[in-house]
Amino acid sequence: MSVPRPAAVIVLAAGEGTRMKSRTPKILHELCGRALVDHMLTAARGLEPERLVVVIGHERERVGAHLAVTSPDAQTVIQTERRGTGHAVRTVLDVFGAIGGTVLVTYGDTPLLRTETLAGLLRRHDDDGNAVTVLTAEVPDPYGYGRIVRDDTGAVLKIVEEKDATPEQRAIREMNSGVYAFDGLLLADAVKRVSTANAQGEEYLTDVLAILRKEGHRVGAHVAADHVEVEGVNDRVQLASARRVLNSRILEAHMRAGVTVIDPASTWVDADVTMEPDVVVHPGTQLHGRTTVAEGAEIGPATTLTDTVVGAEAVVRNAVCVEAEIGPGALVGPYAYLRPGTVLARKAKAGTYVEMKNAKVGEGAKVPHLSYVGDATIGAGANIGASTVFVNYDGVNKNHTTVGEHAFVGCDTMLVAPVNIGDGAYTAAGSVIDGDVPAGAIGVARGRQRNIEGWVVRRRAGTRSAEAALRAAEAGKQQGSRT
Numbered sequence: 471m472s473v474p475r476p477a478a479v480i481v482l483a484a485g486e487g488t489r490m491k492s493r494t495p496k497i498l499h500e501l502c503g504r505a506l507v508d509h510m511l512t513a514a515r516g517l518e519p520e521r522l523v524v525v526i527g528h529e530r531e532r533v534g535a536h537l538a539v540t541s542p543d544a545q546t547v548i549q550t551e552r553r554g555t556g557h558a559v560r561t562v563l564d565v566f567g568a569i570g571g572t573v574l575v576t577y578g579d580t581p582l583l584r585t586e587t588l589a590g591l592l593r594r595h596d597d598d599g600n601a602v603t604v605l606t607a608e609v610p611d612p613y614g615y616g617r618i619v620r621d622d623t624g625a626v627l628k629i630v631e632e633k634d635a636t637p638e639q640r641a642i643r644e645m646n647s648g649v650y651a652f653d654g655l656l657l658a659d660a661v662k663r664v665s666t667a668n669a670q671g672e673e674y675l676t677d678v679l680a681i682l683r684k685e686g687h688r689v690g691a692h693v694a695a696d697h698v699e700v701e702g703v704n705d706r707v708q709l710a711s712a713r714r715v716l717n718s719r720i721l722e723a724h725m726r727a728g729v730t731v732i733d734p735a736s737t738w739v740d741a742d743v744t745m746e747p748d749v750v751v752h753p754g755t756q757l758h759g760r761t762t763v764a765e766g767a768e769i770g771p772a773t774t775l776t777d778t779v780v781g782a783e784a785v786v787r788n789a790v791c792v793e794a795e796i797g798p799g800a801l802v803g804p805y806a807y808l809r810p811g812t813v814l815a816r817k818a819k820a821g822t823y824v825e826m827k828n829a830k831v832g833e834g835a836k837v838p839h840l841s842y843v844g845d846a847t848i849g850a851g852a853n854i855g856a857s858t859v860f861v862n863y864d865g866v867n868k869n870h871t872t873v874g875e876h877a878f879v880g881c882d883t884m885l886v887a888p889v890n891i892g893d894g895a896y897t898a899a900g901s902v903i904d905g906d907v908p909a910g911a912i913g914v915a916r917g918r919q920r921n922i923e924g925w926v927v928r929r930r931a932g933t934r935s936a937e938a939a940l941r942a943a944e945a946g947k948q949q950g951s952r953t
Contacts, residue, residue, distance in 0.1 A: 473589040474596045477521065477571030477654055479514040482558050483507050483578030484527030484549040489705040495529040497578040498536055499709060502716045503740025503759055506703055507533075509581035509716075511541050512741075516585030517574070517592065521566070524578065525549050525558045554672030555648070556664040559657070568658035572596070575675065576649045579702045581712055583649070587694050594692040595651035601687030602657070602679055604629070605649040607697035615645035616676070618691055626689040629676050644693065647700035650675065656682060716741070732770075746782075764798070773803070781816070794826075797833075815850070828868075829860075832875065844868070845887065849875035855899065857882040874909060 487496025497507035504512070507524065514522060524541070526533045527549040534546055549561045559575060572595060574588065587605070595603035604626060606618050614632050617639050621627045629646045630639050660681040664673045683689045694700055703709050720741060721734045728747030731737050736753045745751075745763045752770030759777035763769060766783045778791040781798035788804035794812040796802055801819040811828035814820060818831040821838040829843045832850035837843055841854055844862040848854065852873050860871050861884050869887035873879060877891050880899035891897065892909030900916045907913035926939045 473517065474572060474592050476517055476519045476574045476592060476651075478566075478569050479517065479519040479522050479574045479576065480559060480562055481507065481510055481514060481522075481524045481544075481576055481578050482555060483510075483533070484525050484530075484552050484558060485579075486528040486552075487579070487704070490709075491706075495533055496703070498529075498533065499703070501581050501703075501709065501713050502720060502738075503742055504581075505536065505540070506581045507537070507578035508540050509741070510576060510578050510583060511544060513583055513585045513588060514574070514576065515543070517588055519574070520571070521545065521569070523547055523562055523566075525562060527552050553666070554670070555675035556661055556673030556677060559675060560661045560664075560673065563658050563661065569654035571654050573652045573654040573657055574650070575652065577702060579704070580647075580649070580700060581703065582699045582701065582715055584699060587699055588649075590694075591649070591651050591692045594690060598690045599688065600651075600690040601653050601682045603651045603690045603692055604679065605647045605651075605694055605700060606644050606691045607647060607694040607700045608643050609645050609697045610643075612640075612643050612645050617642040618644040618646055620644075620691070624690075626679065626683070626691050628680065628683070644691075645697075646676070647694065648675070649700065650679075652678070653687075656687060737770075752787075778808075846871040846873065846885075848873045849877065849893065851876040852878070854879045855881035855883065859884050861886045 483497045485496065490496045490499065498505045501509060522544045524537060524544050524546050526546050530548055537544055537546060547562050547565050549558050572592060576583065591603060591605045609615065616629045616631050617635055619627045619630055619639060657678060660678045663681055664677045666673055679689050698715055703712050717738055720739050721731050721737060724739065724745050725731055729745045730750045732751065733753035737751055738756045740758050742759065743757045743761045746765040748766045749763050750768045754772040755770035756774045758775065761775045761778045763780040764782040767780045768785045770787065772788045773786055774790045776792045778793065779795045780786060781796055781800060783798055784796050784800045786796060786802040789802045789806040789808065791808040793810035794808035796814050797816045797818060799817040800814040802808065805823050806820045807825045808820060809827035812826040814831045815833040817834045819836040819838060820826055823840045824837050825842050827844045830847045831837065832848055832852065834850055835848045835852040837854040838856065840856045841858045843860045845868050846860045852875060858879050862868050862871065871885050871887045871889050873891045874893035874895060876894050878896045879891065880897050880901065882900045883897045884902040886902065886904035889903055890906045892907055894910045895907045896912040897903050897907060898912060898914040898916065901913060902915050903913050927936050930936045
């Protein structure tokens, strides 16, 4: 069924949101990887409106800068004095003039509202030939909401606020969401006549409905399938509740597309994450930003990926990865940390307690355990022994280390950058390498061992070590006397 294309979608987002108790404007609070207002704009964008408008006011420089990055297709209108929803819409029409066609008005703090629901509102508005159609919902407990009072034909007679409702009206469970589809020309005329004769001295958009109804125009309603969609976010409790709902939606969509999520209750996935079929996500996993996971990869448990690319059949366990690229069949973790700029090629390995930053690890190369690799290129098939440190920072500059193909770096090696280890070269365990090692050579940089007999007994007399040494010496004497 086709959806009438709206002439404009107006998103009201000028409020301060004092109940959030935050320095951050309410509509910029994040939910599953997007700001609240971005969720609403994504839903609105799905309608392909001719014009997308956001009314901003509180912290307008900060909000405007955010929208310029995330929604360059949206036009912003500043409501310098916030005098109600009707005033906000009138401010838009003062800028653009009367807008012919259907004008949809919604809010920047309703992140759960879906394109499908807005499309249903537009279809009802068009099919019924309404002057205005309000989006409503049946709620289990309507206390505090404006009630929708209908006439015998089903048309909306009026909206009654809680404090003004009769006992019979309070029993009505259909509530006003505050989202409307208007005939744009009728809206432009009526909104100019909205009164401020109320307790707040503000211009309310709900008064437009009364004006149009009084003048004989039809006012209709469309009931949302799920009342949760129309609930706004006004405080941190509602933000957390919305996050749970949206996360559940996201996970369900992935699972229906072929992803296995072992424990949805402990798995959190942002809205812009993509996963291919046969991905397995274990408990305690968080996927943030624009992370992408290719077919057959296995993520988790207890793994957090942010803006990370994971190749097909890769395995990432108990790891934190930020802006990293993990190649097909690669292994990461457990307890690994891949920082920005890390790229693991096909079947490479970053193992237990390994940290990498700005490191390129070639195909099949391994950094199995207890190592730091920073500002480095490691060739295909190379092996980096346990407790190796790529010493990249000299206190002023970050320097680069190159390890050639099929090189073998011994355990507990310090590679002091800038340094090059050639193809097929070795370094001896315990070496501090501060010069290049040619291809096929072994670099040895450690002092020759010498043992000082009797040192512990002489210099650590009375200690348990000295006592153990004396016992060993005595046992040695007795063994010698028997032989």
